[in-house]
Amino acid sequence: MSALSEEIRERIRQEFPKYPNKRAVTLPALHIVHDAMRAVSTDAIIGIAELLELHPAEVHDTMSFYNFFKDEKHALGNHRIWVCRSISCMLRGGEEVLEKVCNKFHVHPGQTSANGKVTLEFAECLGACEGAPCILVDDECHMDMNAESVSALIEKL
């Protein structure tokens, strides 16, 4: 029995007509699984490989290249916060924002808070440098952060 529910499998199949081969559905499939399950487990990799007619090692090879996807030992919390550490944010106080978020959840970057609420990550340039320092909460960008505004934002999560 597949680790993937029929609903997820169907959503992956719906991607097939967009591409001339199934391998190209690797990233869309990883996103679908990752969004729904907050991680891509080894069993899920096997499930994706079956659907895409690939060897699981091929799916794993692609998945592991992108830092984005978490394996089952590092499942995401309810929210994922990315704090930009690249040049434009660094120049305008990105470190203070990062420190605030770390202290708030008692985590280091890459870790998930004990209550499972938040996974904290570094980001490389988020492309919102006019509003540096900026952070991404899930995939929504928040600009012009400082220690106070980031605290207020986190409180609402």
Add this chain to the structure above:
Amino acid sequence: MAKFEPVLFARINKPDSTSLTTYKADGGYARIKEFLSMAPGDVTNLVKDAGLRGRGGAGFPCGLKWTFLPKDHPGPIYLCINADESEPGTFNNRILMEKDPHQLIEGIIIACHAIRSSNAYLYLRYEYGRSYRVLDAAIKECYAAGLLGKNLLGTGVNLDIVLHRGAGAYICGEETGLIESLEGKRAWPRIKPPFPAIEGLFRQPTIVNNVETLCCVTQILYRGGAWFKSIGVPPDPSNPRDPGSYGPKLYCISGHVNKPCCVELPLGVTARELIEEHAGGVWKGRKAKAVVPGGISMGFLSDKELDTKLDFAGPGKVGCLGLGTAAVVVIDDQTSMVDVLFNCCRFMSHESCGQCTPCREGTAWMTKILTRIRIGQGRIEDLDLLMEVAGSMGIIPGTTICGLSDGAAWPVKNAISKFRGDFEEYIISKRATETSAQKLMEVH
């Protein structure tokens, strides 16, 4: 000089600028049937004669790229839209996608007609969630209005656009890395030739164009090549290989300025003009120590070089790699270039795809050497060592497959040759700048 009226950004501040209705009300898609009735070669020639150079970083002539496709290819031809904007300091494509998606889609339709493609893949970096939602809605509107899909507006032209989300890797902005990623593999750039125009996505002829480039295509079709050529900088007569820098350009300005922004201006404005007249000057009443001319891979301008024209040729004349993405990052005189260069090297080390040894190892070692300097254990000889490592990596010395490595080496070369005093002083005074947050940031 008269104030330049924005063209690419003409609509971004209008209410509801993303909807098909308002785009049409502003004249969008009004002539799309006419453009689709033109011979594809004529569209290509129009873009070629306008002198449009790619806005993604390399500045390759767009129309010329299109002519590299094989004639009478029996199989499919693909257009990939490079929306993996990830060069630090760069955000112009994000604004174009979030605020005026139909200008881009119209450019895609025109470009696909010119290159005889019925399949466009828009490779969007994952982090641009808002762009994704706006584009997804705009593409759906187009399908519903018959502007995409089969027999587009009854012209017999077919076109599908697939929105494909990346997964956070800078290297996917390299065109063959993007293609590999789209195919479902790790984004390892390919050895060229063959160039994508001959053998690209799914081994078929493929054109990869940047978002801003395609928005320029839309404007060239409506306003004409002569209009485009009336803006910018003509070729340097002393350099027969300079095709000129024509058209408007979106300049991003960030870092230590009062008003970070993205502004549309004719190619060829100076860094000083951007800082003083458009970004409100350097913040806190300070002076600029260094300015990144076009994303960190391009290196640095010193405070003596702020009158450099930011056209395709200008930054190269003062030792920078090029114009890149025209993302200007201002660094004030209270900032150490050691910290800035460390940030650049750490980025490149994190983003090197690992395929070529000089890049994988070079970026990692340069970061390690700079870390050593930052914790007060640097030696003056480290500066020569950094220069030696930087000089050994990249397409320019011929040791790597793609240009990421040149972009990793260039800030090192520029920083040490132009700001050597900063580094020497730092090493000698063994200034330790670590804060707890910086320690955290070094975890990865």
